[in-house]
Amino acid sequence: MIEVRGLSKRFGEMTAVDDLTFTVRPGEVTGFLGSNGAGKTTTLRMVLGLDAPTAGTVTFDGRPFTDLPAPLRQVGALLDARAVHPSRTAAQHLSVLGRSNGIDPARVPQVLELVGLRHAGHRRAADFSLGMLQRLGLAAALLGDPPVLVLDEPLNGLDPEGIVWFRGLMRQLAAEGRTVLVSSHLMAEMALTADHLLVIGGGRLLADTSVEAFVDATAHHGTVVVRTPHAETFDSELTDAGATVSRLADGALDVTGLDSARIGGLAAASGVELHELATRRRSLEEAFMELTAGSDRRPAAGPAPVEAPRADPAPTRRPGLVARWRGRRPFVEGPPTFRDLVHSEWVKLRTTRSSRYLALGTVVAGAGLAVLTSNSVGEQYGGLSAADRLAFDPTEVSLRGHLVAQVTVGLLGALAITSEYSTGTLTSTLTAVPDRGRLLAAKAAVLGGAALPVGLAATAGGFLGGQAMLARHGAPHTGLRDPAALRAVLGGGAYLASTGLLGLGLGSLLRNTSGAASTLFGGMLIVPALSPALPGPLPRWMATYWPTRAGAQVMTVHRDPALLGPAAGLGLMGAATGATLAAAYAAFRTRDA
């Protein structure tokens, strides 16, 4: 049972949802109807814990959505069918969601078959039509075989055959004892699909009624069209008999308040010749428009909700989709663990094309730049002064590739979250994992775990290639047996991993890739490059304490005693990353998704 009590949402001055109270019961399909902008999506986003209500509560059998331990197994949601990462296949998309809730991957082909996408599992979501994406969204909602389904406009993009199929599926799911809440702006379709209707307009509840009661009330509200050459005289006769008469454009009379038998009788009694006597029933769409007309947002109290007695729904859950699942146990025992979540985030990172390119780019560009720099420094070594030769640090020279690698690995971190915002997948992620702290922690664990080997590959590759170049030109060089050089290479890997996490924090705070990329680029390359132009002690201060410059000290062997040491520098960089992630967590936890 979904219980909504006093739910409101204001965006600035505008009240999108205004004091909604209703209950959605199991065993029936509840249609959530409203015209465009009525507040359906905003309501459903609050129901699913994506947006925080300004007032009111929503509970599922007494628990808020965000307290459900395995949400996909309790509430299946479809909010925006287009919110799928385009580079992932349908099966990968479902697998990512399923793993986060401890759902057996064998369930993926099952639900794909159930929604008619059996042969499309290996196709990328970018190639899907809107109707196919709706089916994929339904598959995601059914993945955990949940007792409750919340679907926002699932009919958009479905062809007539798809609509009939969808109608049958909803009826079957409700017959199995599930709670099904479906939003739509199509009254006639809901009359065929739903058992119960909740109608909203201007953010307010206008009707909470059974479909049967709504259709009955509509059927009794017809008008009778009367065409007669004696319209003038018959008009007053009908008015005297208690009818309300208006004229249609062609002069015919449009009569309400009397039925066609009574009108025919009156005409016969007074000898009026009739050319047409036709009852025109009000359509469901007209009844819906009449109900919602004038329900625009306004400060005064709106029309009183229409209440209708409800039939007792079937309370017991009958075996349904799971029972037919060839005897396999669909889920692991108990609630999903942090490991499940980390696994899901790992699949997500692995199946994102841009992440793979950025990881490869970090290694190639980082190591490549180091080799090129070492080659050119080696060439010039012969011309260096004695003092410069004394200060020459072959390790530092061969690790200069970090200047490029830090930006690409930072971008890899930022994309782990900004791509979820840009593709809209954050909504499906959060309906599977509503605990935002856990989600961010899993992203950080996966990203740190991926960025460390990538960073180490970039620094080790650059170091080995760079030392070979220096040796080729007869310049001083070293190897990994030198403990200080080994510390610099390993520290460089850690520095790059920390940069990846810094990118994740910035991406989460800024929520868009270009913002995060410019901040990373500016903070790591431009600010340090411009800092010598600053007045007073600032250049020295920046050189010592600017986090990325302090962190880079870990990659030097001949250290400047005025600057921080390798451990302290890397520690400062780590602290700055930690602080950024903490700020990101605070913002992520409280913001609407």
Ligand SMILES: Nc1ncnc2c1ncn2[C@@H]1O[C@H](COP(=O)(O)OP(=O)(O)OP(=O)(O)O)[C@@H](O)[C@H]1O
């Ligand atoms: N994040 C937001 N900021 C400001 N206004 C918003 C926001 N989200 C929704 N609104 C406004 O709230 C109102 C209700 O929007 P909502 O999307 O809930 O309507 P809807 O019934 O789902 O409409 P549709 O059928 O067109 O999707 C609209 O006026 C919309 O502009």
